[in-house]
Amino acid sequence: MTGETDPSAPVHDSGPTGRDAAPEAHRTGRRRRGEQLMVPRATFDSYYGRPIIKAPAWEARDIAGYFFLGGLAGAGSVLAAAHQATGAPRTATALKITSLGSVGLATAALIHDLGVPSRFTHMLRVIKPTSPMSVGSWLLAVYGPLAGAAAASALSGRARRAGAAATAAAAVLGPAVATYTAVLAADTAVPAWHGAHRELPYVFAGSALTAASGAALALGPRRETGAARLTALLGAAGEAAADHAMRQRLGTVASTLREGRAGRLLRTARALTAGGVALGLWSGRSRAAGVLAGTALLAGSACTRFGVFAAGIASAEDPAHTVGPQRARMAERARMAERAQAAERASEAD
Amino acid sequence: MTETHGGPSGERGTAGRPDPAADTGHPEPPPRVGFFTDTSVCIGCKACEVACKEWNALPADGFSLSAMSYDNTEGLGASTWRHVAFVEQTVPDTAPTAVPSPEGRTELGLSPVERAGGSAGGEQTEAEETPGSKIRWLMSSDVCKHCTHAACLDVCPTGALFRTEFGTVVVQDDICNGCGYCVPACPYGVIEQRPDDGRAFKCTMCYDRLGAGMEPACAKACPTESIQFGPLDELRERAALRVDALHEAGVPDARLYGHDPDDGVGGDGAFFLLLDEPEVYGLPPDPQVPTRDLGRMWRHAAGAGLALAGAVAAATATLAAARKGRA
Numbered sequence A: 001m002t003g004e005t006d007p008s009a010p011v012h013d014s015g016p017t018g019r020d021a022a023p024e025a026h027r028t029g030r031r032r033r034g035e036q037l038m039v040p041r042a043t044f045d046s047y048y049g050r051p052i053i054k055a056p057a058w059e060a061r062d063i064a065g066y067f068f069l070g071g072l073a074g075a076g077s078v079l080a081a082a083h084q085a086t087g088a089p090r091t092a093t094a095l096k097i098t099s100l101g102s103v104g105l106a107t108a109a110l111i112h113d114l115g116v117p118s119r120f121t122h123m124l125r126v127i128k129p130t131s132p133m134s135v136g137s138w139l140l141a142v143y144g145p146l147a148g149a150a151a152a153s154a155l156s157g158r159a160r161r162a163g164a165a166a167t168a169a170a171a172v173l174g175p176a177v178a179t180y181t182a183v184l185a186a187d188t189a190v191p192a193w194h195g196a197h198r199e200l201p202y203v204f205a206g207s208a209l210t211a212a213s214g215a216a217l218a219l220g221p222r223r224e225t226g227a228a229r230l231t232a233l234l235g236a237a238g239e240a241a242a243d244h245a246m247r248q249r250l251g252t253v254a255s256t257l258r259e260g261r262a263g264r265l266l267r268t269a270r271a272l273t274a275g276g277v278a279l280g281l282w283s284g285r286s287r288a289a290g291v292l293a294g295t296a297l298l299a300g301s302a303c304t305r306f307g308v309f310a311a312g313i314a315s316a317e318d319p320a321h322t323v324g325p326q327r328a329r330m331a332e333r334a335r336m337a338e339r340a341q342a343a344e345r346a347s348e349a350d
Numbered sequence B: 001m002t003e004t005h006g007g008p009s010g011e012r013g014t015a016g017r018p019d020p021a022a023d024t025g026h027p028e029p030p031p032r033v034g035f036f037t038d039t040s041v042c043i044g045c046k047a048c049e050v051a052c053k054e055w056n057a058l059p060a061d062g063f064s065l066s067a068m069s070y071d072n073t074e075g076l077g078a079s080t081w082r083h084v085a086f087v088e089q090t091v092p093d094t095a096p097t098a099v100p101s102p103e104g105r106t107e108l109g110l111s112p113v114e115r116a117g118g119s120a121g122g123e124q125t126e127a128e129e130t131p132g133s134k135i136r137w138l139m140s141s142d143v144c145k146h147c148t149h150a151a152c153l154d155v156c157p158t159g160a161l162f163r164t165e166f167g168t169v170v171v172q173d174d175i176c177n178g179c180g181y182c183v184p185a186c187p188y189g190v191i192e193q194r195p196d197d198g199r200a201f202k203c204t205m206c207y208d209r210l211g212a213g214m215e216p217a218c219a220k221a222c223p224t225e226s227i228q229f230g231p232l233d234e235l236r237e238r239a240a241l242r243v244d245a246l247h248e249a250g251v252p253d254a255r256l257y258g259h260d261p262d263d264g265v266g267g268d269g270a271f272f273l274l275l276d277e278p279e280v281y282g283l284p285p286d287p288q289v290p291t292r293d294l295g296r297m298w299r300h301a302a303g304a305g306l307a308l309a310g311a312v313a314a315a316t317a318t319l320a321a322a323r324k325g326r327a
Helices: A022-031 A060-085 A089-113 A117-124 A132-156 A160-186 A200-219 A226-258 A260-280 A287-317 A319-349 B020-024 B047-055 B151-155 B207-211 B217-221 B232-248 B290-326
Strands: B033-038 B082-092 B133-143 B161-163 B169-171 B227-231 B255-257 B270-274
Touching: A060 A089, A060 A132, A060 A160, A060 A200, A060 A226, A060 A287, A060 B290, A089 A117, A089 A132, A089 A160, A089 A200, A117 A132, A132 A160, A160 A200, A160 A287, A160 B290, A200 A226, A200 A260, A200 A287, A200 B290, A226 A260, A226 A287, A226 A319, A226 B290, A260 A287, A287 A319, B020 B161, B033 B133, B033 B232, B047 B082, B047 B217, B133 B270, B151 B161, B151 B290, B217 B227, B227 B232, B232 B255, B232 B270
Parallel strands: B033 B270
Antiparallel strands: B033 B227, B082 B133, B161 B169, B255 B270
16 A cells, blocks of 8 residues: 555545545644645545446346356256266256256346346347356356256156256356356456455355255255265355455455445355354254255355345445555555666666 | 566557557558547536537436535436536645646636635535635546447447447447446446446447547537547647646646556546546546456356366265265
């Protein structure tokens, strides 16, 4: 951070620009009356405290819900294939149905959130690698039918070979469906999302795996829950580690993950996920424990996505979170340039 | 940013691409055009806002008072493509407020004001009463920056946003499906969806007028030539001369904003001469196009996806081994 900006300074209550700086100017002026000094700006400036970037107008229910459902569907397809391969067909079928239902609901949520839903097909007008939403639309267009075929074959018991192929293909695309949404969020100017663009995919992958494991625990028969218990643990551990790294990376912007609605949601998510993993250990002995653990894991995953979404909105609405990291970046760049210059001078002197 | 220095990590090279129209595939495009907004001569008349609204037939925003000085427009948005910011600052008496006008220009004497007192009764701050200080006004007409590396254009999934032959960025309103992705992508907070129909709108730099060889409505209407339109190269030269002249005249805080082709968005098609830090005007001090990190994001997403699959495989294998051990 530069000495003259304090990105953590709250700006919501500050008056118009210049009034932030005014009290400091006043105080210094009184001490040094008559001296002709420009007073260094003591606090962070903004234009009447207004946000610099615009927060997305997305409905949390639609888009955070979509992040959750996409994760559940994608990771569910991977788990389904694993259960299928290891002789746990009932859990596999349950997961295939979950994945189909989730991807269906997810698509509905996406279309619902469009300003002009009748133009949904415009999503498939072009293929744009620079647009995660375009990539995601095509991904869903391929993955959705595969998930559907896998579920249909498992339910009807027909076309087993095609069903197995669809199951395998959905499992290959599943991880992409679960993690691309992190890129979708991170490829914006929203400070809490873009600032965490390295960690967010791992947070989403972990959260997706706990959700799918939760579905397996809740829906699968008692004898088949062994794998899901383990994957729930791995998913939760991965998510916790990535979440920690994300907070470290975000610095001052991490406050948006701790405070307000986002903070409440993420704390709830942590408690639900930890509780779900612990309770899951009994799922082999008690069906009720499995259902409860699964439900907690699903709810925890949903809370994670809604929490990350809320943190993004909060970070976009506070100009300090836009200006602070940018000022820090500029200061760092200036420091590097200075160092390079010094090194150059030193080498010239030699 | 520091990480991207000296490596190929800028997934889209930001330097050495001076001609976005040609890069987009326009054969033999005309020279790239842009705006140079010299805020030091802006008088806050809002003629640009009105001309823009009229020419582009933009909907009204309703009548409301914001208590933000004379700024009741508040910011750029779906129906506001030019926005005049009014900044009231308390500065030491010694601060240069008398900004010399460019050569051959009549000085209108509207800025700065001397000790105007509380503008909104009762809101007079302590500082305004301080001897040895005075109030200065900064006025600035903001607009879409028409970035060289435009995030809105990059992330648009439908192709509704496109690069014109003039190097500007325009939304096709019959293609936009209201996904709203461009809104949080813009590092300047320019583009916005209209609440009534959800589609995104922003400044087109009067694409229709450009096609007819005319200048944009805002530049045409500006009475002080604060808004200058023309080929970007010429504008950059002119701006450099103007900022030098201001420095010589004792206005050390004058600086250009968005003129540098090496900045985080590859330089703006609409750049500014400011008299204070960008954030004072509501502008980001070091904007970056988010897609510059897209390659890294996809790599991490792939890594996370593999980790997910690996975790499932590991769990399944562990279980199988345990079963075998029992059997």
